[in-house]
Amino acid sequence: MTQYLKSREAILLGAILALLAMIATRFPAFVSPGNLLNVFNDTAPLIILALGQTVVILTRCIDLSVAANLALTGMVVAMLNAAAPGVPIAVILVLAVSLGAILGAINGVLVWKLSIPPIVVTLGTMTVFRGLIFVISGGEWVNAHEMSAAFTGFPRSVVLGLPMLSWIALGIAALFLLLVFRTPLGRAFYAVGGNPHAAVYTGIVVGRTQFWAFVLSGALAGLTGYLWVARYAVAYVDIAAGFELEVVAACVIGGISIAGGAGTLVGTILGALFLGIVKNALPVVDISPFWQLAISGSAIIVAVTFNVRQNRRRGRIILKRAEGHA
């Protein structure tokens, strides 16, 4: 029991509850169920992308191209919708996920087959993807009036009291929990990150596992690309610029070790929620939204300090009498 109380997730949950309690003392409206659901809905894109990023980081990689992938896929589906408003949403969804997965697969192949460090690969593809948006759009915006009502309405359509966007985030969270806890690929993410050398001995192909992590991250970025442009009803070159860092921040705050192999999806979701609550609470408590960046930066530093403290390897215990205290 104490083990659960001391776990990263419990501490983070405690911090979130404390934060909410603090806000509630002065602004009780913020913690009304309706508003909390709004906060969750607003954080949904971050949660989705952070789940994809988590599996990538678990395998000792990093995907800095997620936001550019999101923007490129978003632009493609927005232009498609503007050109052919009749294309059903189901097709748009499949297209967005597939295109995102293909972009992710490009990262994955470069990491797997050419062993190029992931940070270099995704730094490169990030700039390439952004540039491609300009090429296909000619720098033009796709505005709300060019999009069909079905296209922009889907993420906002309410089912059983929750917007579709929230349902999708919940569904993906459930899917990823199943993937990570109950499938060999999910366990391989941990094995590859924890000890790549040993993973080879258990028949796991390290590069291929990393490839699939990138494909998953890319597919989620593609999906979020559609949801993003539909929700905000606009697509242009710079949407979600810099969002990749917020995504990495959610993972780090959630306790995912940048060294790979350690951390949980629940932690990531809590990390994303923490950032989402801070972002939504600032205007309510009358702090300038300009504070948000500095707060999330500080949160990252505090979180990583905490991660390292928690994971610091204990020295070898040789003395018999020291064994009891360990």
Place this chain on the structure above:
Amino acid sequence: MQISVRAPAAGAATAVPILSLDGITKTFPGVKALSDVALALYPGEVTALVGENGAGKSTIVKILTGIYQPDAGAITLAGKPVQFPTAQHATDAGITAIHQETVLFDDLSVAENIFIGHAPRTRWGLIDWPALRARATEILGRIDADLDPRMPLRELGIASKHLVAIARALSVDARVVIMDEPTAALSHKEIEELYQLVERLKAEGRAILFISHKFDEIFRIADRYTVFRDGQHVGSGRMSEIDEGELVRLMVGRSVDQIFPARAHQIGAECLKVVGYAHPTEFDDISFSLRKGEILGFYGLVGAGRSEVMQALFGVTRPSKGVVRIDGQIRAIRSPAEAIRAGIVYVPEDRGKQGAVIGLPIFQNITLPSLSQTSRRGFLRLAEEFRLAREYTERLDLRAAALDQDVGQLSGGNQQKVVIAKWLATRPRVIILDEPTKGVDIGSKAAVHAFMAELAAQGLSVIMVSSEIPEILGMSDRVIVMREGLIAAELEGAALTPESLVRHAAGIGGTA
């Protein structure tokens, strides 16, 4: 234990190998690791694979487990030709291995470590955790390991991790079990338990490939032997038909009585004194002295705390208590840089990680701690560096293509020479050698020993940490035995015998 009750007739002359390798060749860039070797394993029998470091034993294990692919040759399993393109294929074919280093995952649970790669699945293809835990408990019970399957591996000690590795090997219904130096990190009691396990596996009709450097062990449990030398197969047969001398001759290609250099004894005044050295978890109450020109041996089992004491002395870790005096002066050593200034240098056991800076050329490795000597006002002088490097590499008879060659391209013995040359160039007073001949071929071994004797004769004080009894006996003037982080004995003269070393290291009473 009730072994050998239904042990199959190990001596049956018509035995057919379950697994045989023929004409296996494997080349790496610049090195022919295996050349046309053969190996056969028989059901219900233990085959010992012997050979020096670099003979190709690890390579053949990696080929058998699907990590490497042979360039040429055939593998036959139960009469059928097979290939192992990945580790998974080898596991599926019923070949399992307990590796030298623990290839496990610290962040995963004991149960998952046992089953990763072949976890039981539900009808839907999902991992069946309850079944997995139940089977893990069952396997751990079979080897009398009292471990909680849910516990993260991180929390276990080395011996327990080894049990998990064994459980992992047993989790597949293996026809062939490979054990690569399985007893290297185990205590006496644990080694006995491992022998019993081997007997049980034999009785179940499994074929076992047993790799070991310990001859007593090989003669005790193996039924057959195969010897590799320099990547070639030089002999195989039944253990009953060979003796120790012949086996050594096959291994090294000549008969060797390990000859240690004659020592010119010129032991001078005390130059290093350590008093009451202690560390919260690693060692306590360490006091000893070292005299000029003396070779002081540190013997003990792997993990007895010898390296930890040396690394504290070298400033890598901080002791919590204790005093170091050099020539009577108290010296505070808080970093390797301070140790080097105080005249203490350390040749570590882990050469690739702590000794050599692989990626830097030979001459830069040698001058790294002496840069203040070769440079002027912080600016490098390459000519000086080459001069210094040349002086010491020639003294150590280094074999290399050029001084600007990457030190990573050298053989283990020559890398060791570079590390030693690096320290001699600093003109130290005390040199600590931690397992100086581990992973070094027999030829270079003798050279390292001769050189140690020469250094001592020149007035340098030497501390040698070694787990090899002949080396300890052959080289040391005096020996300190450590056990579980404490000094167990200090032996000298007539008291210094193989039996006394083993007894003090293992903590066995006087009548053992």
Place this chain on the structure above:
Amino acid sequence: MTDTSARHIPDRLHSAAARLLKSWEVLLLAVAVAIFVANSFASPYFLNAWNLSDATFNFTEKAMIAFAMALLIISGEIDLSVASIIALASTAMGAAAQLGLGAPALVLIGLATGLACGAFNGALVTGLGLPSIVVTIGTMSLFRGISYIVLGDQAYRGYPPEFAFFGQGYVAWVISFEFVLFAVLALVYGVVLHRTNFGRAIFAIGNNPTGALFSGIQVRRVKFILFLLTGAMSGIAAICLTSRLGSTRPSIAFGWELEVVTMVVLGGVSILGGSGSIPGVVIAAFVMGLVTFGLGLLNVPGIVMSIFIGLLLIGVIALPRLWAMRTR
């Protein structure tokens, strides 16, 4: 085996010329020359001294940071907060300018802010043992976040006239102050990395930090100094950029960290640490500057140029590896 003749070991395996021919720098130089020639043919405005001089502003400020970043990456660390340090240093200078401080004071404040930020990063990485990539992703938000808190959607203007020299002044004819500073810093960093004990320590740490520690190198001190240097260079870049723009917004130099890292990697520095050279980074700076300038003359928008830079970054690493796979 490599048991060649025992007695005499030559100093070097290959002659200096042979080593040079096979080097990354020469390949990169060839690329730079090719781009230069292609540009001269593509646009009649390219071969004009003033145009070329203008073009150097595309890379001089980034290159200053890239020199220090190269050292940091060779040692096995990274600093992604450099662009945010620029923002914070520029904000600090802007605030000081509002108080009526003169140019010398502003320079000192810019430099001091850079050093302080570098010290903060260095302390977190070397003091607490945190991974630099995460720490500097954090400080990247933190430093720029402070600028946003101070400035919001406002901007600082009104720098003293003499302050304009650092980003707009010319030393002689078309040679700008910034370009001279760039050249001097290139020389200093080249000497420090390749000709001093400190530089040798950087390479040793990057190849094997434990081995370097065990050889008596003060690993943590060296790394701390490198973070300080990177912070200081960001401060200097902030002085130049602020002077050139004449204003400070919190979004100043946004995204520069990635361009700086690209420049360093393109220059042949291994992102995994342990190898690289300052001449390589200098040539990479020119390559990136020439590409940006040349495409600009052809009216190609900046964002499209980034495609080229991104492909260049991946291509320069991928092509040699593909080639090696082919020939094996």
